[in-house]
Amino acid sequence: MTKKVTKKKNKKPLAKSSVAAISKKGPATHEKNKKTSNGIKFQAYSPSLEATNIVKIPEKTQLFIGGKFVPAKSGEWMDNFNPATGKLLGQIAVGNTEDVNLAVQSAEKAYASWSKMPGIERAKYLFRIARIMQERAREFAVLETLDGGKPIKESRDVDIPLAAQHFFYYAGWADKLDYAFPGTKPSPVGVCGQIIPWNFPLLMAAWKIAPALAAGNTVVLKPAEQTPLTALLLAEVFTEAGLPEGVVNIVTGAGATGAALVAHPSVKKIAFTGSTDIGKIIARQIAGTNKKLTLELGGKSAHIIFEDAAIDQAIEGIINGIFFNQGHVCCAGSRVLVEETIAPLVINKLKKRMRSLRVGNPLDKNTDIGAINSFEQLEKIKGLVDLGKQEGGDFYESECEIPKQGFFHRPCFFSNVSSGHTIAKTEVFGPVLAIQTFRTPDEAIQKANDTPYGLAAGIWSEKGSKIHAVASKLRAGVIWANTYNKFDAASPFGGFKESGFGREGGLQGLIPYLNF
Amino acid sequence: MPDIKLIGPNGRFVVPHHPIDKVAIEERAQTFTKRSIKKESKQAGLYLAIEMMDLTTLEGADTPGKVKTLCAKAKQPLSPLYFSILEKAKLPPIPSTAAVCVYPSMVRTAAEQLAGSGIHIAAVATAFPSGQLPLSLKLKEVDAAIKDGADEIDMVINRGAFLSGDYQTVFDEILATKEVCRDRAHLKVILETGELQTYDKIRAASTIAMEAGADFIKTSTGKVQPAATIPVTLVMLQAILDFERETGIKIGMKPAGGIRTAKQAIHYLVMVNEVMGEGWLDPDWFRFGASTLLNDVLKQIYKEATGQYFYQDLFSID
Secondary structure, three states: OOOOOOOOOOOOOOOOHHHHHHHHOOOHHHHHOOOHHHHHHHHOOOOOOOOOOOOOOOOOEEEEEEEEOOOOOOOOOEEEEEEEOOEEEEEEOOOOOOHHHHHHHHHHHHHHOOOOOOHHHHHHHHHHHHHHHHHHHHHHHHHHHHHHHHHHHHHHHHHHHHHHHHHHHHHHHHHHHHHHHOOOOEEEOEEEEOOOOOOOHHHHHHHHHHHHOOOEEEEEOOOOOOOOOOHHHOOOOHHOOOOOOOOOOOOOOHHHHHHHHHHOOOOEEEEEEEOHHHHHHHHHHHHOOOOEEEEOOOOOEEEEEOOOOOOHHHHHHHHHHHHHHHHHHOOOEEEEEEHHHHHHHHHHHHHHHHHOOOOOOOOOOOOOOOOOOHHHHHHHHHHHHHHHHHHHHEEEEOOOOOOOOOOOOOOEEEEEEOOHHHHHHHHOOOOEEEEEEOOOOOHHHHHOOOOOOOOEEEEEEEEEHHHHHOOOOOOOOOOEOOOOOOOOOOOOOOOOOHEEEEEEHHHHHHHHEEOO | EEEEEEEEOOEEEEEEOOOOOOHHHHHHHHHHHHOOOOOOHHHHHHHHHHHEEEEOOOOOOOHHHHHHHHHHHHOOOOOOOHHHHHHHOEEEEOOOOOOOEEEEEHHHHHHHHHOOOOOOOEEEOOOOOOOOOOOHHHHHHHHHHHOOOOEEEEEEEHHHHOOOOHHHHHHHHHHHHHHHOOOOOOOEEOOHHOOOOHHHHHHHHHHHHHOOOOEOOOEEOOOOOOOOOOOHHHOOOOOHHHHHHHHHHOOEOOOOOOOOOOOHHHHHHHHHHHHOOOOOOOOOOOOOOOOHHHHHEEEEEEHHHHOOOHHEEEEEEO
């Protein structure tokens, strides 16, 4: 049922201007409260900045190979910026083929003993790593925010705790592999090359390293060139935990470094998280080799709001779905499909809700939306928003102030768009939402599946049977019901179609790291 | 909850079922407690909390003496001796509270004490806290309290009727109470959310109360646990917003019971700010029903001014 309030008495809808008159209608005594400016002062939320003196960022970073920080043989460097200020944080080493080769050799050497080590012993290292990550959580959170621009409340409350959780979770599997897949005798695959993106730098490192090590593999990790700092801090944690040298090696750099890792003949498995374009290149490159591959790529995930949903909570789901981490989320709910009967109400409520989003300095504990990760990404988002405006559709953006320095974008959405609009088809990877309507559950399913991607979907309805019926027909790897962007180490994550293949997290997340 | 069909003075109308997702609303409620409110905004919030406070005593042991001291505290929460300390920190004098809240038998005493102060007198009427009395007697109680000087009536809804599905009686009783209040007193309707328990029911009760003419809706009597909570208040605030959007009529909100610390009060203010937006951080539209909150707020203001905690003995214990 849609809302249908029958008005009673003289409570007729009033024009906006008469609301003020109503508010003064009460007893005259109620106006005695002298208005102070306290309300306005309170609303401003004085800055509450997280201190940054807990972290030290080297002017020039090194690579982590064979358990030691070593200078890159390449002798090449690239600048690393703080996206919230646009200022230089330092320079990062760009590993070349020689560096990658050294890292792989070191991992191969370590593999001989690490793969033979009893699972219960490997588990001890993983538990130790997880605990040290928790102990040093503030360092990780501050560094993640400085390097990537995400709000400190997210790095503090989501990224770092979840990253530690992945190590705890997979530590638990290390000594149970023989029983995890009945009827099989799993063994590790060898040296794994892992290439991770800039949106969840530490979390993606944990997603990849923890199951690989639990299964008895060794690793060469290539962090994103925009955000390598927390991976290097994680290397310090490995040393602190006494992890045998060479079990994890970290080679920073850009595309060429990653390509060298993918091409290395001794690497037995590639795990890549990133854009669909690069994923396709990698898949082509290793076709015909005996390398295993998992890809976790882009998405244009649909968030379906039925008219029988708990509507105010669905609004929260939409907000969280698209504005979490500035929309730099592969499973972002970047397409909202709303039942036509409630579309005006949902848009009205969404606009009001967006007014309370605080965009600004990511180090401020009250910031909801931080900086766009890089200048290039900001330009890409702006370009797609311009294109969206040209193609038509109603554009709305939050009226908030944004900082003059650094890379920021206002949260915004396009409503009245169709599946033919670029903004409803292309992955923006920013705080930009496309809202479409549907009339029936079948139409919602068709529209949700009308995408080359298939990473995630959300369904909002108070009717359980409807949720199950719709979920079973959606072609998406992860489906949330009456919530969105919930992650857990025990739950597998991965896509359909151009969103990639293979699963990370849970028992399924071990499979790509084992031979059966 | 089903859709609720009611008959009002203008005929039949429907309060449609408005589902609330428990997990998601509690998650949102938690975000308000995670805001970091410091410095000027914290100070403003503390002063605001006092301006919004219905300073309350609702005990069997209440005496005229007790109510007199409560009124003195409402007028002057802190001795002006200490104002110089505030002044040094560029903080204004401590304001008076919005109202005192007492039983009807104490209204006359409160009215004498507060004459000319501008502080409202709220009386809990309609057989507070249980509401288990015939309607005619409840209405007489309300009328008597107003005649004695109350300009705000905090009534309880008939939970027995509500929980048995007799929503019409709940509606009629509020409507009748409103008729008695007319323009003589503001009507706050207490839902006693701790007895309704589910968010769906709290939402329905909020809408029934507003349709029947409540000026404010209020969570609790303070006599039932749990009393006010952030998610319950959020449900009610969202009901208020929807009612305003549909009818143009703005209704006030009063959480009461269990709000004892300045920190909690600030969480509520964050919620009002972020859910309702501008214009709502105002005692005309938001009140705290509390008895022990005031001293904690004073303590925090003193700390803001001096960097040190005031020792408890320097406050009046009223």
